[in-house]
Amino acid sequence: MNLSSRSTGFSFIAPLLVLMVVAFNLPILYMLGLAFWEKGQGFTLDHYRGLAEAPVYLRVLGNTMRISLIATIANVAIGYPLAHWMRGLPNRARLIAIALVVLPFWVSILVRTYAWIVVLGNGGLVNRSLQWLGLTDAPVQFLYNELGVTIGMANVLLPFLVLPLFAAMIRIDDRLLQAAASLGAPPRTIFWKVYFPLTLPALAAGALLVFILCLGFYVTPAILGGGRVPMISNLLDTLINQIPRWEQASAISTILLLVTLLIFAAYRRLDRKASA
């Protein structure tokens, strides 16, 4: 590509760039700046000091990390076997499987989350079946706890893990596996020594992506957590909408953003390795 075509390319994306800077980046900078500013006082670190004095906010952040980690692990546990199974399907069945994985994307996250109430509630499908089969006497408490939040988040985020993982898996050359087999390696050794290491970068990248998305989840914990699973975004909602202490919210958001950026940097490194 020569220089002049590159500059025409730039003029095409310039409007979008301007829009992003004005409508997105500048407000974010303003929001981050709020934490360092107090009316009539100028620059201040009070809001960060307030964070240190009220460790409860940081503990909510810690709790958010923990839940996100659990949801990510659940996603990997379900997503990896699923992607692997899809790889082995004949072409047509594979297409159908991909469609089924992508399908939930087309349904509003709110609807999907409420659907879990119908499925997992005390009088829901699963509990009624369990009781009808005589497996349990009383309804099992699936909802309004961390289990419910984990199930809901895993459901919403599964495609983010499965799709990149599946893409990496179908790129693996079957002849590599055949070569390992012809050299006398049993299936388990082939999987752990050849197949799994080849999928690892994509798995790590997908898992990190899921983890980052979990950090900012709002709807699912609010509905399926029954108010018992404090997450950082719900806390921010209180600080922004109810109290309203935007400066404090800004300080917390900054810390959340820093953590997310750190994780994202890790994701980029792994992603580059995966696509290399």
Added chain:
Amino acid sequence: MKRRTFVAAAASLPAVGILSGAARAQSREIRMIESGGASGDSIQVGYIDPLKAKTGINVVRESPSSLGKLRALVESGQTSTTLFELGSSVMVQAKKLGLIEKIDWDAVKPAAMFPEAKNEYGFGYQYFSTIMAWKAGQKEPKSWAEFFDTKAFPGKRCLPDYPHYCLGFAAQAAGVPIDKLFPLDVDLAFKKLNEIKKDVSVWWKAGAQPPQLLKDNEVQYVICWSGRVVGDPAFGMNFAGGKADLSYFGIVKNSKPEDKAAAYKLMHEMSLPENQAKAAGVISYTGPSPELDALLPKDKLWQFPTSKQNKAVQYFEDAEWWAANGEAVNKKWEAFKLSL
């Protein structure tokens, strides 16, 4: 059209002409932000429709109303919204933050109102109660001590995820008499909540949740807003020890004078008992007129927050205390929620 109504209508025509002449200095349409749901419909039926019929002024409703939204409105310098609905303690907070203006009560010319509703900064338009309720057929608690006694009254609970809708009841359950609730013994209240927390399935954020969870049999006992449960045979309820509170409308800071003039006209409509009776037909909350009881259906009086038998057994929210202590209590609340 009957002859008499025709004559009356014809006679009122010049009056309308004069009114609209005087109304030239005021807006034909203003906007309000209110809390939504059936409460919003009651504002439409009770106050906005009569105002429109009388003066032609339209009021456009938006919801929900949060203090954050009000702060954003004022700080961005925008003047599109004139009226803003605020809970009692939120109103005090908004006043402190300089987000609302004084009301020109001379311009409102209200009919008789309860004194607490006629605030310098807010028009108290709707009384609502926070009470205990349960699924019909459950053993019926008579007091907060009984409601918090999960041994004698077994069943899952659903409590508000807001400290100011919980702590007053917990304090009563811990033995604080209803007339000595404020200043609130926060630690004692949290101690009581700690005893009950393992039996609380859901901490609700939206007022529609508790009745739905009762119907789904997810929980058996709830603390909820009275208007959500009264009159439904699926629920039992008790106003005893409940909290009566008042929702206000405030004037957004820096509103245009012509918009304010229209807003005052709406406030005048809100002060009329016959309009309040219309609003109470949509949702079981009551307006600030002392003459309202006489206009309400006798058999439904027990459902309303301010009817005599209910007002006598409830406590009234101490908005000043919450405005002063709300943020500190909120931090404790977050810490409590982490311990669930």
